Amino acid sequence: MRPQRGRSGHFAADRWRRQDGVSRPRPAFRRRVVAAARPARHSATHRHRTPASRPSHTRSCTMLIQIVLHTPGWVWGLFAALIAVGLSQVRDRALSPLRIAILPLAMVALSLSGVLTAFGHFPLALGGWAAGLGIALTFARSLVAVRGARWLADSQTVHVPGSWLPLALIVALFMIKYAAGVNLAMHPALATDATFAATCSLAYGLFSGLFLARGLGLRAVASQRQGVAAA
Structure with a gap:
């Protein structure tokens, strides 16, 4: 006899009929083959992501940690x-000229060396650094002026009120230097890239110029x- 079909048109899943009318279960190896051919609902590719499929922010964090x-x-x-030098600028001080x-x-020298x-x-790069320095000295002098600074005639020093600005400028200069070093280590060709060189050098000049303008x-x-006292 021919195998019976179910309502769906497929062969019966559990029984095969022989010509003598005796039924027997489907062979075990056939069941295994059919099961293996069916895609697993929760396969390993679904449970575990490959490195290429990880989110971009995870890869960025991993790279940052390695750096x-x-x-x-x-x-x-x-x-x-x-940081210690910057924190020392937070309290009031009396400084000689x-x-x-x-x-x-020192900050100007650090930026130029960078x-x-x-x-x-x-x-x-040198032109960008000089341009940043000139912009800071020309347009930002009033922005970084120390409010409340006064001359102390007895000690021949300047009373400088504490400020967080020097610390912020120091951290900014260090981060520029650090970021430039990391990018150049990963991509050496950037050393001759005009846009990258001009941008980094301009930032170097701007922040060191703000320090110089304040000084x-x-x-x-x-x-x-001193001129008034001499007169």
Whole structure:
């Protein structure tokens, strides 16, 4: 006899009929083959995502962690020292004209060394750094002027009120230097990329220029008071 069909038109799932009328179960190996041919509802590809299918933010976090872990120790030491210098600017201080000039000049030197280290004597990079410095000195001097600074004739120093601005500028300069170093390490060709070099160098010049503009404002306070006293 021919195999019986169910209502759906398929062969009966559980029985086969032989010519002698005796029925027997479907062979076990046939059941296994059919089961293996059917796609698993919850396969391994559904339970576990491959690295390529992971969300982009997960890959970004993993890359960021690897970058931080592979950063040389001296970089974090430098960052800690810069943070300490910035925190020292938070409290009120009495500074001599010489001490007023030290920190701004150091920040300018740090930014210029960052440009030279990253891009060498690339004219566009040096021009971007000079442009940023000039913009800060020309247009931002009033923005970073120290309110409440005054000359102390007895000690020949300038009273400088505490401010968080120096710390913010220091952190910004460090982050620019760190980001530029990471990008250049991952993509060395950026060292000759005009857009990247100009952007980084402009940022270097702007932030160090703000530091220099603030220092020049404090020096002006000292110079004016010293001139009045001499007259």
